[in-house]
Amino acid sequence: MAMTHKISCVCGATRFQLTGSHILATECMCNSCRAAAACFSTLSGAISLLDEKGATFTVSQRKDRVACLAGTEFLREHRLKPDSKTRRVVAICCNSPIFKEFSGAHWIDIYNQRWSQHDAPPVEMRTMVSDLPPGTRLPDDVPNHKKQSIGFFVKIFGAWIAMGFRNPQIDYVKGKLDVC
Numbered sequence: 001m002a003m004t005h006k007i008s009c010v011c012g013a014t015r016f017q018l019t020g021s022h023i024l025a026t027e028c029m030c031n032s033c034r035a036a037a038a039c040f041s042t043l044s045g046a047i048s049l050l051d052e053k054g055a056t057f058t059v060s061q062r063k064d065r066v067a068c069l070a071g072t073e074f075l076r077e078h079r080l081k082p083d084s085k086t087r088r089v090v091a092i093c094c095n096s097p098i099f100k101e102f103s104g105a106h107w108i109d110i111y112n113q114r115w116s117q118h119d120a121p122p123v124e125m126r127t128m129v130s131d132l133p134p135g136t137r138l139p140d141d142v143p144n145h146k147k148q149s150i151g152f153f154v155k156i157f158g159a160w161i162a163m164g165f166r167n168p169q170i171d172y173v174k175g176k177l178d179v180c
Contacts, residue, residue, distance in 0.1 A: 009114070015068075016098075017066075025059045026124065027053070030128035031131045036056075036097075037056055040095070054136075059112060061107060062159050063168040089101065096114070098111065129144045
């Protein structure tokens with residue numbers, strides 16, 4: 001029997017089902033993730049995506065293992081720049097960031113806040129720590145990589161091989177969210 005997890009926005013109007021195990025659980029320290037988190041924090045009722053270290057914690061999941069069960073009408077995309085290859089998707093029913101997606105990618109990164117506490121996988125590594133201000137100290141509980149590591153790419157590429165090099169499209173996000 002395949003492992004399944006249910007995730008949702010804060011109010012529960014937008015719900016997803018994830019099937020199978022995740023690819024990777026990562027804390028990202030990049031400037032764009034932190035900038036997007038700052039933008040989203042200005043939305044009414046929003047909770048912070050940043051933890052005390054300035055990280056956004058996401059769980060990578062194969063797109064072919066993600067199903068939106070309800071609430072597609074609430075999903076909006078936000079790009080930091082009009083030509084950005086990264087879109088972040090927010091459920092506007094309660095201003096909950098749900099996931100980020102890279103153009104052409106076969107996976108999405110689901111924000112950790114969407115998982116229940118007992119279902120959330122533990123962080124496996126930190127990436128892009130080179131974007132943090134000089135002198136920033138991080139715990140050494142997991143690897144702290146200056147950029148994306150070889151291990152990061154091995155896991156992502158391994159998932160793509162397992163998918164038969166397919167790249168499913170997420171076409172149910174219809175509107176744009178203008179913030180910041």
